Amino acid sequence: MAERGEDAPQGPDDPSPEPPASTGDGGDGQKTSGVTEDAASPGEPPLVINAQYIKDLSFEAPNAPGIFAHLQKQQPEIRVNIDVQAQPLREGVFEVTLHVTAECKADDQVAFIVELAYAGVFTLQIAQEHVQPVLLVECPRLLFPFVRYIVSDCTRDGGFPPLMIGPVDFYAMYQDQLREHGGQLASAAAPADPAPDGGTNA
Numbered sequence: 511m512a513e514r515g516e517d518a519p520q521g522p523d524d525p526s527p528e529p530p531a532s533t534g535d536g537g538d539g540q541k542t543s544g545v546t547e548d549a550a551s552p553g554e555p556p557l558v559i560n561a562q563y564i565k566d567l568s569f570e571a572p573n574a575p576g577i578f579a580h581l582q583k584q585q586p587e588i589r590v591n592i593d594v595q596a597q598p599l600r601e602g603v604f605e606v607t608l609h610v611t612a613e614c615k616a617d618d619q620v621a622f623i624v625e626l627a628y629a630g631v632f633t634l635q636i637a638q639e640h641v642q643p644v645l646l647v648e649c650p651r652l653l654f655p656f657v658r659y660i661v662s663d664c665t666r667d668g669g670f671p672p673l674m675i676g677p678v679d680f681y682a683m684y685q686d687q688l689r690e691h692g693g694q695l696a697s698a699a700a701p702a703d704p705a706p707d708g709g710t711n712a
Contacts, residue, residue: 557644558633562656565607565627569668573619580616581670587615590675594683596645603633604641606649608657612665612673624664624673628657646687647680654678 571577593609607629614621630653634641662672 554635556634556636557648559652560603560631560633562628562630562653564660565629566625567627567660567664568623568625569664570623571621571668571670572623573621574669577616577619577621578669580619581621584616586621588673589613589615590673592675592678594646594650594680596649599631602635603631604645604649605629605631606645606653608650608653610657610661610675612661612675614670614673622665622668622670624661624668626657626660626664628653628660643681643684646684650678650680654680 590610590612594606595609596604596606598604607627610624610626610628612622612624614623630649632645632649634644636644658675662674665671665673
């Protein structure tokens with residue numbers, strides 16, 4: 511499982527969860543991922559969120575309070591890594607977990623580190639060929655707004671400006687990992703896009 515990361519500067523203070531992005535097209539006009547009702551029983555939704563929860567959350571500011579002086583003098587370097595993992599619980603029921611690690615540095619000193627594992631339990635009533643893209647694309651899209659809110663809230667409560675994680679293209683991530691693993695995946699990883707505008711000052 512490959513894992514990548516990019517710098518992700520902080521954005522405006524707007525920690526409210528955003529509605530999940532809709533599934534795009536693959537360029538040929540056909541739906542490239544998403545939930546289909548072909549395998550669902552009459553009257554049963556193809557995808558049900560049974561539960562959402564924090565599996566693990568930690569925040570560290572090892573160089574506080576001295577780091578605040580460094581943050582006032584320069585733009586910090588922020589790196590965010592997001593990893594998606596899915597596992598079956600029983601027939602038709604799966605746990606999907608987003609693992610997020612965000613690290614902020616200034617003058618080569620760590621300002622803060624946030625680690626979050628946020629999961630959801632999903633029941634799928636869909637054709638087998640659609641299970642993998644739904645688990646690694648649609649389910650993370652549903653969880654991501656809550657992950658974004660928790661990370662923002664955690665960094666703010668930790669004494670720093672809120673870290674707003676930028677949009678993540680889970681479909682592009684899924685396609686990249688699918689090519690690397692020969693068409694079969696159990697998990698995937700991708701960088702968060704930089705959030706628009708904003709900076710870090712404490």
